[in-house]
Amino acid sequence: MNFLSVQNIHHTYFTKASAATALSDISLTVEEGEFVSLLGPSGCGKTTLLSIISSLLKPTQGTVLLENKPVTTTKNQIGYMLQQDYLFPWKTIEENILLGLKLSKQLNDQTRAKAMSLLEQIGLTGVEKQMPRQLSGGMRQRVALVRTLATEPKLLMLDEPFSALDYQTKLKLEDLVSRTLDEFGKTAILVTHDIGEAIAMSDRVYLLSPSPGRIYKTFTMPDELRKISPFEARNHEAFSSIFQTIWKELESLEREKE
Numbered sequence: 001m002n003f004l005s006v007q008n009i010h011h012t013y014f015t016k017a018s019a020a021t022a023l024s025d026i027s028l029t030v031e032e033g034e035f036v037s038l039l040g041p042s043g044c045g046k047t048t049l050l051s052i053i054s055s056l057l058k059p060t061q062g063t064v065l066l067e068n069k070p071v072t073t074t075k076n077q078i079g080y081m082l083q084q085d086y087l088f089p090w091k092t093i094e095e096n097i098l099l100g101l102k103l104s105k106q107l108n109d110q111t112r113a114k115a116m117s118l119l120e121q122i123g124l125t126g127v128e129k130q131m132p133r134q135l136s137g138g139m140r141q142r143v144a145l146v147r148t149l150a151t152e153p154k155l156l157m158l159d160e161p162f163s164a165l166d167y168q169t170k171l172k173l174e175d176l177v178s179r180t181l182d183e184f185g186k187t188a189i190l191v192t193h194d195i196g197e198a199i200a201m202s203d204r205v206y207l208l209s210p211s212p213g214r215i216y217k218t219f220t221m222p223d224e225l226r227k228i229s230p231f232e233a234r235n236h237e238a239f240s241s242i243f244q245t246i247w248k249e250l251e252s253l254e255r256e257k258e
Contacts (some may be wrong), residue, residue, distance in 0.1 A: 045213030079153030200230035
């Protein structure tokens with residue numbers, strides 16, 4: 001049984017005057033504990049697909065199953081980490097982290113203690129009573145990760161969570177997120193425009209073609225990259241040739257779009 005199964009997804013956006021097909025015949029599977037990336041030109045439907053997988057958007061056609069159950073019935077089992085951290089500026093870091101637990105009625109002494117412990121594990125000891133404005137962008141994204149993991153979701157959706165950060169902070173966070181998800185055995189899907197990020201963090205990369213979005217090619221990362229940290233992967237001898245291969249495929253898709 002596949003952990004996540006996306007079956008024959010087709011999605012069209014309708015307006016009074018027109019119909020625009022965003023996705024056509026998308027099928028893919030993700031195993032438990034895998035890290036998968038969605039890569040492709042702008043407008044290929046990556047975020048639409050992420051929204052459908054997380055049940056925020058109902059597809060025109062097709063089904064998404066998480067552990068053999070429709071995602072629409074798997075409440076609180078999918079967590080989101082976005083480009084912006086969306087921390088509430090008037091709440092302390094502790095209040096922000098516990099918000100998901102509170103809303104899902106999971107907040108108790110045990111879950112609170114776990115969330116605070118996770119905050120320490122990712123290197124944010126002593127910030128609980130601070131306000132978001134007192135933290136750097138990278139620290140705020142770490143808080144967003146803790147908030148996401150606190151509710152113990154089975155599947156994490158990462159929608160360009162590092163794209164607003166400076167390069168050095170981005171590299172550090174890639175390592176931190178990768179290590180944290182490995183430690184907790186989490187399954188994740190990343191939407192990114194960054195080829196290097198997709199290669200360094202993923203077990204598999206799905207390259208989508210535009211207008212409408214289809215799975216154009218699938219790249220499985222070699223074991224030597226999957227077993228090391230994203231930072232080490234970027235410096236591995238195998239990285240450059242994989243990057244060039246995906247770059248050329250992406251370039252050809254961009255040309256077709258023009």
